[in-house]
Amino acid sequence: MRMTKFRIYEIAKEINVDSKEIVSFLKGRNIAVKSNLSSVDEGVRQTVLKEMGRKGNGPKAPQKVQAPQQSSGQPKERVAPKAAPVHPAQPAQKDQQREDRRKEGHNQQGSQHGDHNGHGGESRRPDNRDRQNSGRMNQQNGQRTQHNGASTAHNDHNDRSRGSQQNHGRANGNGPRHNDNRDNRGGTSNNRRSQNNPRNNGGRPQNSGFNMNSPHAGKDMGKRNQNFGHKEKKEKIKGSYASRDTRPLRSADHMMKNHKHKNNNQAAPKKQAEVVRPTSIEVGESISVKDFAKLLCRDVNEVIKKLFLLGKMVTINQEIDHETAELVGMDFNCEIKEPPPEQDPTELPEVEDDPAKRKPRPPVVTVMGHVDHGKTSLLDAIRKTNVTAREAGGITQHIGAYRVICQGRPIVFLDTPGHEAFTAMRARGAQVTDIAVLVVAADDGVMPQTLEAINHAKAANVPVIVAINKIDKEGANPDFVMQQLSEHGLIPEAWGGDTIMVPVSARQKTGISDILEMILLEADMLELKANPDLPAHGTIIEAKLDKGRGPVATVLVDRGTLHIGDSILAGTTYGKVRAMVNDRGEKVKKAGPSTPVEVLGLNDVPEAGDFLDATDEHTARVVAEKRLDKQKMDEQKKAKVSLDDIFSRIQEGEMKDLNIVVKADVQGTIQALEQALTNIKNTEVKVVIVHSGVGTINESDVMLASASNALIIGFNVRPDANARKAAETEQVDIRTYRVIYDALNDVEAAIKGMLAPKFREKIIGHVEIRKVIPINKNLIAGAYVKDGKITRNAKIRLVRDGIIVHEGELDSLRRFKDDVKEVAASYECGLTLADYRDIKEGDQLEVYIMEEVAAD
């Protein structure tokens, strides 16, 4: 910015002292000045104003004003104080003085203003000093000002009249007397008003200040033109705020003028400071031209012009899109940014987790395996040998997870063996397990649940370490187990694969430290790390309502550190950590990464698998409430993948893989089905068999399907009661078939979007055959309705040991000797099946109807 220079004589006028006095004052301070024409910078000027201003404003000042060289000859506009910033204290005083004097002068002059106006019209622009002192002059000149055309009084008169005009301008509308004099102010007054007092013209900047209502309008024009000359000069000298750059800033202009009006001397430099415009702004998808201009700090017309040049004809209230705003922004050297995405009210803002600040953390292990292969025994063996023995005074306590120490390093074990808890957790989106230990009994080998466990671990992408248990037993054959596992993709390291397999005996506690060492080795490979210095984030492992303690949740912290007193949010619950208890029943004050602790202080019982976060109290409560609202809404529309909506989900791009769990009565069928299903070709979707097995569809299948968002296809098999219940709560679609072709057709049709079933099967009850009585040639079944009901018209499915042996209809249904339409739960009945006689005691009947599905 160009440095503003001030002439000595200008400063002298400003503070009513002799220029020579200033020259000598400056010389005395070793500031090189030659004469009153020398110029000084703002700093020097401020010094002079400060040091000499007091003197200048003293009682001597009025006399100074009358000095001839100051009241005539010099182009006073050049020293117009608007351009010259002064010490802030002074103008305020001056303003006050001026206001007082204005009142006095005004009272004295009364209506005579009009008479003086003719002179005033030809007068020059007043300088600041004149205006400042005009009140005084009015007082001083007293009678003299009443003589029209008196040449000696002319200047004074002009000065005085301008002084009063200015004050009128400020006070305009405040009283009838001021209004009376409105016209008298003529061009000069209007000119000044237009520059100095936007309030007088409704805040609109006017260039002319020409008052059309004035009876002197014509005269005013002329005067205005003259005054323009002055004004232009002044603008040139000052690099004025009225320049092109600043003019569009109407509101800022307005403010400046108001400000100026109060303090003429301060205006110009401030004005320049306010012109600073943003170099970047945020604009959403669209914005109105008006708002855009406001953000840019530009006049709306400027923006419209730019848009016009871009070929867009828009009006002030019209919306422009982000891209257009970007183009305009470029022209104005302003970057147009996208606003940050809106925060999901049910989620906490992401915490910055700098990988460089992460520190190694202990691994979290889950033990899985087939029933009775020794999962619990292994967990007990590990706990006993590594917790109670090594950590004195510890009374192990079941909190859902525990820590053991091996080679001085902790390992965390989840207490619930089996893949059920693991998968249930995963179904909720939480994956706390780093490593899975698969227990396989050396005397039993790979069993159905072993395979399930393998598939669960694979689906979760968790590395598996195999514990070949019960090696102490007679008939134990670890090699055979290894071979079996190899067939299912787990090839032992000893055979060139990458699966660690450790022979152990949970009963004799052998191989325990080996397996722990292997866990640590695997953990090292995984490079498990977490930053302990962040706000805590963890997963709820277990939660219950304790009579004495209220909601108690076991949390496994996975990042950050949880402290007593932290405000926490867990699923839809929230609260403050009141107390924490570790797996040895000790009270702790903090819990870092991979530390399981019981947490007290939540307002309700969260669910296992919920995430826990430490955050501020308000956020915890608000987010929990929002989650509760969302949960309610979601429950209404929650649905897992079902054959019926596969197509629409493919269309929406939601589904790339169609995950299927296949269960069948014999292994051969599974293979055939798997092959046929994976052969279904579609460009958008790929069929993935996440698990397959022989036997009844069980709860574990449902949980795996839920976790993998899969559907279950059963071939000649049925879901058991637990599976049915789980499928209902987890909203898993189970489809059962008796002909491979039907199954393939359905899947294919669903993928192609052609599956439009008009009927859907609805199971209405379950009946157990308790006795089979042959009467004549018929076989009558004495049956008991276990749940729901059986109706005469219903269809039935005869299931023996989880396998469907017949599907058909009833021939008759009786209670005692009467034919009945239906028999309710807990009643006995007699029934015969249409065209089927192979009924045995213990057979189960699944009773169902085909329900019409409402068209979408």
Ligand SMILES: Nc1nc2c(ncn2[C@@H]2O[C@H](COP(=O)(O)OP(=O)(O)OP(=O)(O)O)[C@@H](O)[C@H]2O)c(=O)[nH]1
């Ligand atoms: N001989 C021998 N028996 C064992 C060993 N480990 C476990 N057992 C026995 O095997 C049986 C089943 O052991 P659990 O630990 O209950 O097996 P699990 O896998 O937890 O069983 P579920 O909880 O029913 O799934 C028990 O009778 C144990 O005593 C072992 O290393 N050697």
